[in-house]
Amino acid sequence: MTASTNTFDNTPFVIDYGPDLEDAISQLQERIEATPKLTQRYPARWLAIKLLEEDNIVSANVAGISGGAEILTIASQYIANLRSKYGEDVDTLIADRRYSWINHLVREIIRQGGADEPTTSDKIDQIVTNRWLGVPIFMLAMWAVFKLTTDVSAPYLDWITDVIGGPISNWALALLALVELENSWVASLVVEGVLAGVGGVLVFVPVLMSLFLALALLEDSGYMSRAAYVMDRLMRMVGLHGKAFVPLVVGFGCNVPAIYATRTLENRRDRILTGLLAPFMSCGARLPVYVLFATVFFPAYSSLAVFAMYLLGILVAVLIGLVLKNTLFKTSETTGMIMELPPYRLPTIRNVWSSMWQRTKGFLHGAATIILLTSIVVWALMAVPVGGEGAFADTDIDSSLFSRVSDLVTPVFKPLGFGSWEASGALISGFVAKEVVVSTLGQVYNVGGPDKVLEPTTFLEDVVSIVTSFAQATIDTFKSIPLILGIDLFGDEAQDAPSELMTAIRTGFEASSGGRGALAGLAFMVFVLLYTPCMAVVAAQRQEFGAKWMWTSVIGQFVIAWLVAFAVFQGGLILGI
Amino acid sequence: MINTTHTIALAGNPNTGKSTVFNALTGLDQHVGNWPGKTVEKKEGRWKYNGSEYRIIDLPGAYSLSSFSMEEIITRDFILEEKPDLVVVVVDAANLERNLYLAVQILEAEVNVILALNMSDIAAARGIDIDVSHLSEVLGVPVTPMAARKGQGLDDLKQVIADALNSTKNGGSHHQ
Numbered sequence: 001m002t003a004s005t006n007t008f009d010n011t012p013f014v015i016d017y018g019p020d021l022e023d024a025i026s027q028l029q030e031r032i033e034a035t036p037k038l039t040q041r042y043p044a045r046w047l048a049i050k051l052l053e054e055d056n057i058v059s060a061n062v063a064g065i066s067g068g069a070e071i072l073t074i075a076s077q078y079i080a081n082l083r084s085k086y087g088e089d090v091d092t093l094i095a096d097r098r099y100s101w102i103n104h105l106v107r108e109i110i111r112q113g114g115a116d117e118p119t120t121s122d123k124i125d126q127i128v129t130n131r132w133l134g135v136p137i138f139m140l141a142m143w144a145v146f147k148l149t150t151d152v153s154a155p156y157l158d159w160i161t162d163v164i165g166g167p168i169s170n171w172a173l174a175l176l177a178l179v180e181l182e183n184s185w186v187a188s189l190v191v192e193g194v195l196a197g198v199g200g201v202l203v204f205v206p207v208l209m210s211l212f213l214a215l216a217l218l219e220d221s222g223y224m225s226r227a228a229y230v231m232d233r234l235m236r237m238v239g240l241h242g243k244a245f246v247p248l249v250v251g252f253g254c255n256v257p258a259i260y261a262t263r264t265l266e267n268r269r270d271r272i273l274t275g276l277l278a279p280f281m282s283c284g285a286r287l288p289v290y291v292l293f294a295t296v297f298f299p300a301y302s303s304l305a306v307f308a309m310y311l312l313g314i315l316v317a318v319l320i321g322l323v324l325k326n327t328l329f330k331t332s333e334t335t336g337m338i339m340e341l342p343p344y345r346l347p348t349i350r351n352v353w354s355s356m357w358q359r360t361k362g363f364l365h366g367a368a369t370i371i372l373l374t375s376i377v378v379w380a381l382m383a384v385p386v387g388g389e390g391a392f393a394d395t396d397i398d399s400s401l402f403s404r405v406s407d408l409v410t411p412v413f414k415p416l417g418f419g420s421w422e423a424s425g426a427l428i429s430g431f432v433a434k435e436v437v438v439s440t441l442g443q444v445y446n447v448g449g450p451d452k453v454l455e456p457t458t459f460l461e462d463v464v465s466i467v468t469s470f471a472q473a474t475i476d477t478f479k480s481i482p483l484i485l486g487i488d489l490f491g492d493e494a495q496d497a498p499s500e501l502m503t504a505i506r507t508g509f510e511a512s513s514g515g516r517g518a519l520a521g522l523a524f525m526v527f528v529l530l531y532t533p534c535m536a537v538v539a540a541q542r543q544e545f546g547a548k549w550m551w552t553s554v555i556g557q558f559v560i561a562w563l564v565a566f567a568v569f570q571g572g573l574i575l576g577i
Numbered sequence: 578m579i580n581t582t583h584t585i586a587l588a589g590n591p592n593t594g595k596s597t598v599f600n601a602l603t604g605l606d607q608h609v610g611n612w613p614g615k616t617v618e619k620k621e622g623r624w625k626y627n628g629s630e631y632r633i634i635d636l637p638g639a640y641s642l643s644s645f646s647m648e649e650i651i652t653r654d655f656i657l658e659e660k661p662d663l664v665v666v667v668v669d670a671a672n673l674e675r676n677l678y679l680a681v682q683i684l685e686a687e688v689n690v691i692l693a694l695n696m697s698d699i700a701a702a703r704g705i706d707i708d709v710s711h712l713s714e715v716l717g718v719p720v721t722p723m724a725a726r727k728g729q730g731l732d733d734l735k736q737v738i739a740d741a742l743n744s745t746k747n748g749g750s751h752h753q
Binding site: 013014015041042043046056057099103111342343348351 | 591592596597600601643644650657658671673674677678681682684685686687699703705706707708711712715716717718726
């Protein structure tokens with residue numbers, strides 16, 4: 001590679017705009033140079049050009065300075081003269097001159113070899129953005145993303161569960177034993193509140209990391225822009241700009257950045273509409289709930305059931321978009337779309353890692369604050385005995401304060417098939433963050449915890465088992481990679497023997513639905529998909545769109561979630577599924 | 578030369594690899610926030626080189642310096658009001674003509690500019706042969722070819738930045 005001179009030319013850079021424009025520029029420049037307040041702020045020639053371009057911000061600034069009004073008057077005379085002479089706005093003339101100057105320069109410095117030959121990028125685009133193939137290819141890409149998140153992360157998920165439920169709980173109890181607290185409420189708080197809560201979050205870090213990895217690969221390779229382009233026609237049907245697809249895709253990772261990503265849209269109408277629809281995109285935190293329920297109720301078709309949730313979220317967003325387009329957002333049309341398709345590039349490890357790490361860090365930050373707090377609050381609610389039975393931190397959960405609070409809302413969910421205080425309780429804490437739905441279920445169904453018989457092990461044995469099981473998880477993950485591309489839709493996805501939690505959920509849902517557990521489980525998954533994703537999204541919506549739209553979103557989503565889950569459960573009953 | 582904090586702004590169209598250059602210079606020493614009162618992301622970082630420390634601002638991707646979008650206004654205001662010591666304009670060598678539209682306008686704002694000719698590898702693969710020294714001569718600024726994603730030309734860029742800042746320190750700068 002050759003570098004150029006490493007110093008600056010001392011003569012200022014000037015483009016020749018032609019005699020008429022140059023005359024106007026130099027006259028204005030002279031006036032500007034006689035006004036020190038202006039030269040302190042702007043280079044004189046630059047300002048002259050901006051005034052002729054009728055740049056409204058710069059003109060407003062100049063108007064506010066003494067002597068500025070006079071200069072603006074002179075500028076407008078030149079603008080009027082030039083416009084009548086050329087029949088075009090002066091900013092267009094200036095832009096034309098700039099482009100032709102650049103064009104001239106580029107001709108001088110570039111020698112193009114294989115000029116009009118389509119690039120590899122163009123060739124890929126002919127297929128990927130093809131009218132008929134574009135959408136199927138996009139769906140395939142999305143399918144690969146979900147296989148990656150469900151299958152590849154699974155071995156690590158098991159590993160984290162085992163480590164937290166085994167050695168870490170053991171160590172915590174052993175440390176508490178040193179201060180003779182191993183049988184007190186403190187031990188209960190640590191193991192059932194803190195470790196169950198945060199541990200239940202950490203368990204899903206592998207899932208989210210692989211999802212963020214997939215999103216980073218899509219973004220860094222340049223495919224994400226194609227996805228937006230391909231989806232443009234579909235997006236327009238729901239009254240959105242093709243660019244709105246990007247926040248919506250980001251929403252599959254996490255709805256919170258999706259809300260912030262609406263900032264890339266030009267007008268407020270598009271931003272708000274996208275911000276109302278983004279929460280229907282099923283985020284990574286909802287995935288664990290689907291995975292758990294799909295494994296409990298649809299073990300043979302769990303991938304399909306999970307995938308169906310994602311599709312349902314999109315479908316609901318489309319329908320709501322159509323409704324809003326013709327009602328609340330009827331007035332203005334979306335602006336035309338200008339979208340750049342950057343050439344395809346091999347994703348770099350650095351960019352992919354940085355993106356994946358920042359997002360995962362954001363999730364962990366949320367986990368550490370909101371979720372830990374929720375887990376402790378829920379634990380405390382469960383620790384407080386109601387009606388004189390039991391003592392603090394030593395009461396049956398069904399006679400705890402939590403069960404009474406949850407019981408209050410239970411009737412709302414009766415027609416949906418999951419009118420039990422356990423399910424209502426999980427949905428209450430799920431309003432704060434979806435990550436805690438599973439851990440709350442773990443707590444309300446009273447599985448795991450210190451009552452579980454743990455085999456006595458030495459510290460060294462623990463460490464060895466942590467390391468060897470991690471290695472085994474890594475091996476299992478690599479073994480699963482070839483299966484991502486396998487078209488194994490209805491294949492054997494039999495899970496391990498159901499865990500205690502799974503058995504408890506099945507029993508609970510069968511009881512609350514009159515023996516239609518699978519239907520109630522499906523309705524529950526649908527409800528989790530459609531109601532408010534988490535407190536952080538609510539906060540983001542308030543910040544971006546104001547309290548009015550925030551409440552519209554919260555109430556609207558609850559109503560929609562209830563109606564769709566109602567339709568699923570009652571419809572299923574009628575059809576006799 | 579210790580503790581001289583120069584401010585370097587990175588400007589360029591979207592998708593020119595500006596972020597890659599920013600990451601390469603600052604490593605993990607970054608701070609991501611928002612521009613005051615604006616809903617556009619502001620990335621700032623520190624870069625240490627040969628005992629000097631530099632403040633690096635990653636300006637939002639923009640196509641022009643007009644006032645049509647928030648990104649353009651932020652870029653323009655930063656260049657004119659904060660008067661960075663140096664603006665590194667990252668351009669896509671494979672789409673030079675379109676990218677120069679912003680570069681030329683930044684040059685017109687009479688600031689010290691270095692043109693980072695990124696994605697030179699892609700341009701070369703497409704048979705686009707750029708006369709770098711002639712480009713540098715016409716624009717009156719240093720031009721460095723690079724392929725940031727492959728890590729090529731980054732050392733050159735760092736050296737050119739350091740040299741340029743030294744020369745403005747000794748020679749005349751555009752500041753009043």
